[in-house]
Amino acid sequence: MGRPAAAAALLCQLGLSAAIQWLGLTKSGSGVAWNESQHCRLLAGLVPDQLQMCRRNLEVMHSILRAARQAEAVCQKTFREMRWNCSSIQRAPSFGPDLLKGTRESAFAHALAAAAVSLSISRACTSGEIPLCSCGSVPSEVPGPAFRWGGCGDNLSYGLQLGAAFADSPFKSSRRGTRALRAVHLHNNAVGRQVLSDSLHTKCKCHGVSGSCSVKTCWKGLANLDEIASDLKSKYLAAIRVTHRLIGPRKQLIPKEVEVRPVTETDLVYLINSPDYCTPNPHLGSLGTQDRQCNKTSPGSDSCNLMCCGRGYNTYTEELQERCHCKYHWCCHVVCKKCRRKVERYVCK
Template structure:
């Protein structure tokens, strides 16, 4: 018996659901949550856009976190747009969350950056919220074990990075840990890039101090561990975006791993962003792939030509006409 057209349509839709790869950043749609939504009852979690089932469950059990996570979603959009304002791809399509275009729907280097930034942003925002007292479940970060130098003492309120990492990764990684969240290669790629974002966040923790003393002498400095601003973390991730590595899912022994495509077989470095598919051409306007073109706005030029990719030496800015 010949299958009906409805059968093929159902199979096609099922394939789309099985192979969709941007589940992990649909939560950025939380940025559109109306301020009138109180989020003080568990049934409110179903009203939030862009969440998968496991994230709704996390919302129900951690209601006090949700306003902070909503703020993180807004920070992702603002920071991404600012970081890429001078590039051919200017992150404008991120505002379409949760229904992305091909620039973020596919496993491109652009999606690699957004996954990394999203993972860093949610942990950063939660860690800072602990410091400001906005979250009842956490407080200041722990006092460092090492002894500060002469004239220095530990004090103040450190950013609670550990709590931010734990709760942030639970929420942002939840979609990639679903059984039906796309291919194994895509899940490995997104989990890897998210972890790169958290690594850059951890590396940004630095000692911050405030002076004390008679007449501003600064004879004693009270210090604590604080995170750099998200915009600085995003700039570090942008550098990793520019040098991101294209990978393939290749058998090695009895298992398959993501390995660099054009380099001798080696493991993927823990510090590098990776992608599976080449980026669309962002030179010309093409709304389907997330490109608004680059006419009449400032962007970085690459080498001697105005190519669409991020490769090459950056030689300053030029206003693009086509």
């Protein structure tokens, strides 16, 4: 079976639950030249509408590949001190149950991926990488007396438009999967893009004699994906478990528990509870925390008590070699010695 056929078969098997399979571009898209539409057929994890978008917008695929890489790296960085550390995202496009079902972790991953692709496209417009777009529009607000609008702002509008078309297409181009799961994924994608939109802020560059900053040139720029992920992590921790129920003329996402506040457009939502991720369970997508490093003195989620789930930990000593006793020599280099020091490490049993 060829790669496109295998990808199609996998999509049929997993249905809409694998809606962020396009993160697999980090593997299948890295060696692609992106100068012929037939290259799109080499990619695993794209639904038909995404393949069409690839063929029609080859110049955008560099940005989407970059978004996939950033989403994977930032997700793992954001959760590196928690039991679920997003390591399973590296399995794209063949995810496990933690990201295939409507879990809290899946909610975060979908929101982050949706924000990443819109952010990457927005900035590609600014850098001139995409011929069909350019700088963002000049803000309508009147500039202050000490600054003027200029520079090249991030093109959020184009990024949102094209990013939504790409990230949301798995839910709209197929009827596989439950309506509830489609609704949850679309909602969480929108939350990711909303957090991105809210991050747009004014950036300035000073002009003036001797750095006086008598005049500033300002533009609108977006936050980095690390900051977006930090905001989304807060929403992940406060995510609402929902059900998809008929309210009036249409079905809506409403809290599973009656005493929980109504769902808003800024809440991440999920359908099923997650495991505690303490012990390996492939059926639940849990890798367990055995052999994970913990922090003996931390009061947070990376503490040995929480990370090791009460099982205890082993201690070992590691010898590190570092630069030390550095001295600056005129002109113009620094000379350092090499020092060794021992540090204690703690690993979950």
